[in-house]
Amino acid sequence: xxxxxxxxxxxxxxxxxxxxxxxxxxxxxxxxxxxxxxxxxxxxxxxxxxxxxxxxxxxxxxxxxxxxxxxxxxxxxxxxxxxxxxxxxxxxxxxxxxxxxxxxxxxxxxxx
Amino acid sequence: xxxxxxxxxxxxxxxxxxxxxxxxxxxxxxxxxxxxxxxxxxxxxxxxxxxxxxxxxxxxxxxxxxxxxxxxxxxxxxxxxxxxxxxxxxxxxxxxxxxxxxxxxxxxxx
Numbered sequence: 001x002x003x004x005x006x007x008x009x010x011x012x013x014x015x016x017x018x019x020x021x022x023x024x025x026x027x028x029x030x031x032x033x034x035x036x037x038x039x040x041x042x043x044x045x046x047x048x049x050x051x052x053x054x055x056x057x058x059x060x061x062x063x064x065x066x067x068x069x070x071x072x073x074x075x076x077x078x079x080x081x082x083x084x085x086x087x088x089x090x091x092x093x094x095x096x097x098x099x100x101x102x103x104x105x106x107x108x109x110x111x112x
Numbered sequence: 113x114x115x116x117x118x119x120x121x122x123x124x125x126x127x128x129x130x131x132x133x134x135x136x137x138x139x140x141x142x143x144x145x146x147x148x149x150x151x152x153x154x155x156x157x158x159x160x161x162x163x164x165x166x167x168x169x170x171x172x173x174x175x176x177x178x179x180x181x182x183x184x185x186x187x188x189x190x191x192x193x194x195x196x197x198x199x200x201x202x203x204x205x206x207x208x209x210x211x212x213x214x215x216x217x218x219x220x221x222x
Contacts, residue, residue, distance in 0.1 A: 035211075098206055
């Protein structure tokens, strides 16, 4: 079953603008991860944030995690046309049988 | 460095035919391995995962099976494909920093 629910489902912005994508989940997690998928391709890991972390940065990416609200956000600053892709959040409860549960994804279109 | 290989990239198979998709990992030992399926325009659904040789956990009842004959080899199979088995199949292994996915196999059952 789907654990993460991203919103919006689709986002269209102008190059140079910031893109904010949100994810909510239902059960306790060990970590939350964001992935990117270009059309018809495999997924690329972007960033992992652990349950005891509140914010993390990687280049133009900023991820926040609020475990009390069971939500996370991914911010892409100064977007580029090459950022056009689908973005997925995924949660991992951790433990020996660690497995990722994905949301349905957000389609981001960055207009040049 | 760790790499993951998945093949074939695309596959068109008739209904009722068998399926075998292979995934191999290099550069790591005793990895956790996963098979996901992505239907068109949907998120990823976990099908199987394996924590070791011969150890397979199935997440959803379905027409597919998985096997792990070697530490770094994970195989997805079906004896008789259904139209509903069409989709994009992704193999992955998990490390400390996150999961690494293969490039995927697009399966079309006709």
